[in-house]
Amino acid sequence: MSRLLVLLLLATTGHGVRAAESYANCTGFVDSVPAVITAAGTWCLRHDLASTATSGNAISIQADNVVLDCNGFKLGGLGAGASTNATGIQGGGSIGSGGSQYNVTVRNCTVRGFGTGISIIPGSGNGSGYLVEDNLLDQNRSAGILIGGGRNRVQRNRVINTGGRPGGDSAFGIRASADLIDNIVDGIAGDADQVNFSAYGIDMGGEGYQARGNQVSGLHNKGSGAAFGLLAGGSNVLSHNRIVAPVAVTAGAGICGYQGGCVCIGNTVANFSNPFSTCVNPADNASH
Amino acid sequence: MLRPLILLALLAVGILVTSARAAEGYANCTGFVDTLPATISTQGVWCLRHDVSTAVTSGNAITIATNNVTLDCNDFKVGGLAAGTGSTAKGIYAVDRLNITVRRCNVRGFRYGIHLDGSNGSGHLVEDNRLDFNLHSGIVVGGRSNRVQRNRVHDTGGANGSSQSFGLFVAAHAIDNTVDGVFAAVAPTQPRGIYLVGDANEARGNLVRGLVVDGAGAASGIIVTGEHATVSRNRVIASVPVNGTGIIGHGTSNTFCTGNLVANFALPWNACQLLPGNDSH
Numbered sequence: 001m002s003r004l005l006v007l008l009l010l011a012t013t014g015h016g017v018r019a020a021e022s023y024a025n026c027t028g029f030v031d032s033v034p035a036v037i038t039a040a041g042t043w044c045l046r047h048d049l050a051s052t053a054t055s056g057n058a059i060s061i062q063a064d065n066v067v068l069d070c071n072g073f074k075l076g077g078l079g080a081g082a083s084t085n086a087t088g089i090q091g092g093g094s095i096g097s098g099g100s101q102y103n104v105t106v107r108n109c110t111v112r113g114f115g116t117g118i119s120i121i122p123g124s125g126n127g128s129g130y131l132v133e134d135n136l137l138d139q140n141r142s143a144g145i146l147i148g149g150g151r152n153r154v155q156r157n158r159v160i161n162t163g164g165r166p167g168g169d170s171a172f173g174i175r176a177s178a179d180l181i182d183n184i185v186d187g188i189a190g191d192a193d194q195v196n197f198s199a200y201g202i203d204m205g206g207e208g209y210q211a212r213g214n215q216v217s218g219l220h221n222k223g224s225g226a227a228f229g230l231l232a233g234g235s236n237v238l239s240h241n242r243i244v245a246p247v248a249v250t251a252g253a254g255i256c257g258y259q260g261g262c263v264c265i266g267n268t269v270a271n272f273s274n275p276f277s278t279c280v281n282p283a284d285n286a287s288h
Numbered sequence: 289m290l291r292p293l294i295l296l297a298l299l300a301v302g303i304l305v306t307s308a309r310a311a312e313g314y315a316n317c318t319g320f321v322d323t324l325p326a327t328i329s330t331q332g333v334w335c336l337r338h339d340v341s342t343a344v345t346s347g348n349a350i351t352i353a354t355n356n357v358t359l360d361c362n363d364f365k366v367g368g369l370a371a372g373t374g375s376t377a378k379g380i381y382a383v384d385r386l387n388i389t390v391r392r393c394n395v396r397g398f399r400y401g402i403h404l405d406g407s408n409g410s411g412h413l414v415e416d417n418r419l420d421f422n423l424h425s426g427i428v429v430g431g432r433s434n435r436v437q438r439n440r441v442h443d444t445g446g447a448n449g450s451s452q453s454f455g456l457f458v459a460a461h462a463i464d465n466t467v468d469g470v471f472a473a474v475a476p477t478q479p480r481g482i483y484l485v486g487d488a489n490e491a492r493g494n495l496v497r498g499l500v501v502d503g504a505g506a507a508s509g510i511i512v513t514g515e516h517a518t519v520s521r522n523r524v525i526a527s528v529p530v531n532g533t534g535i536i537g538h539g540t541s542n543t544f545c546t547g548n549l550v551a552n553f554a555l556p557w558n559a560c561q562l563l564p565g566n567d568s569h
Contacts, residue, residue, distance in 0.1 A: 023315045046316055048331055048356070071316040072333050072358040072389065110356060110387060136387060138411055160411055160433040184461060186433040186488075215461060217488035218432075242544075244488035244516040268544040268563070270488075270516035286563045288516075288541045 033058040040065040045073040052079035061091030070109035078113030088114040093123035100127030121148040141165035152178035170198040177206030187218035196223035204232035226252035245271035253277035331356040341367030352382035361393035369397030387411035423447035425454040434460035445471035459486030475503030487515040497525040507532035526552035
């Protein structure tokens with residue numbers, strides 16, 4: 001008996017190597033696009049997907065309590081061209097339909113080359129509980145991430161190289177009513193032929209949220225357009241964000257600059273002539 | 289009779305817990321790196337499922353030759369120690385690629401442990417790796433829009449003929465990394481903990497310690513050469529007084545330095561716009 005116990009002990013104390021992601025918890029799989037998810041659960045990608053559609057949604061989430069986990073795989077839309085109006089991952093309910101989803105999570109996705117990378121906007125209802133995390137959004141034309149509703153969180157995403165739609169006069173890295181934590185937004189620019197272009201790194205809606213630890217850089221406004229690093233208002237707390245423009249920006253603002261009422265703490269802003277606009281009770285912010 | 293049954297029950301729980309972790313599989317792997325040298329030419333998620341090693345003294349153990357690749361080593365080892373201190377081999381290498389992720393790799397004994405090269409590269413993520421005994425640099429990342437986070441980089445240095453070594457040499461946001469032990473073979477030595485290049489990057493929450501100075505050399509905990517970087521909440525520690533500078537910025541109107549702790553450096557910081565919260569002794 002003692003020998004058996006020793007053997008069992010040895011078995012249980014061995015080094016538990018972490019294996020790669022498993023599909024054991026997947027309710028189902030998205031193996032081709034366009035795809036529509038209509039059942040709650042965890043839906044997974046198990047290989048890269050690509051779409052050349054210039055409108056509609058590559059993946060549409062039409063149920064509550066859905067997790068879309070791409071497991072690091074890519075959802076590609078570059079084949080549709082720079083004028084595409086397609087959305088990579090859409091959820092929240094159809095605008096005007098009266099429907100809204102609740103508790104939608106999108107994680108571990110690389111979404112490239114769509115008009116909007118990830119869009120979760122509730123319909124006329126009150127959708128909420130959206131979590132968008134650990135995604136890479138690259139070369140999306142109008143916006144990287146759009147989130148509406150309430151009680152949402154957008155964290156640890158990398159949103160890079162947004163913009164470039166022919167005729168597009170603005171682009172947004174992240175536009176969300178959400179807590180925004182530790183995201184990187186780098187590179188927002190217009191099409192080469194665009195005369196006037198406004199670049200929005202993060203546009204934060206709603207009230208009572210926090211934007212913390214985000215890094216925004218590479219905003220390229222043109223002509224009469226403006227650049228906004230972290231645009232917010234309405235009693236939101238903006239802390240320890242890093243906003244850097246590649247060249248001196250005179251139109252726009254580094255932080256806040258919306259309706260006012262932002263509490264701004266510990267932020268740094270470089271190359272904006274208006275680094276902190278309409279912050280209340282600012283503390284430990286710095287600019288140059 | 290009861291005591292052995294209780295013990296068996298407890299052990300059974302332990303077995304079940306272990307088995308739950310082991311139930312994670314390789315189901316999402318596009319392919320596997322089973323031998324070295326290896327070249328990845330297909331996009332997707334590539335995995336290690338056991339330790340791999342090589343004695344090559346030049347070239348690369350693993351070359352990533354396409355965009356949009358995740359290399360997940362699942363905590364297995366990519367070993368290069370057998371090549372010796374004259375090796376110029378790189379452990380994991382890519383040049384001018386987009387969106388490369390390298391995670392959970394234990395990379396040992398190469399001149400450059402992880403090297404994502406090229407000014408045209410972007411979107412890289414290097415996280416949760418352990419780099420030790422690499423000869424010149426633990427992690428090197430070029431380009432922009434990159435993130436290097438939660439890596440442990442230990443005992444870097446010893447390349448033949450080199451007086452400099454780098455824990456991290458990155459054009460990236462460097463977040464929550466530990467660099468512990470940087471030395472060089474040729475005095476006067478210049479060990480560098482984190483060398484941050486590229487514009488608008490942030491070094492935040494890193495721990496740098498164990499920089500070894502030989503001869504009339506000097507240590508540098510964190511050096512910034514890019515424009516408008518932020519250096520925040522880092523700890524740069526020498527266990528005994530050392531010649532050198534804890535944090536070197538790119539100018540008092542250029543690099544923001546806030547909330548950092550520097551201990552036992554001859555000069556705690558230089559060329560920083562000093563914001564509240566920095567401290568030194």
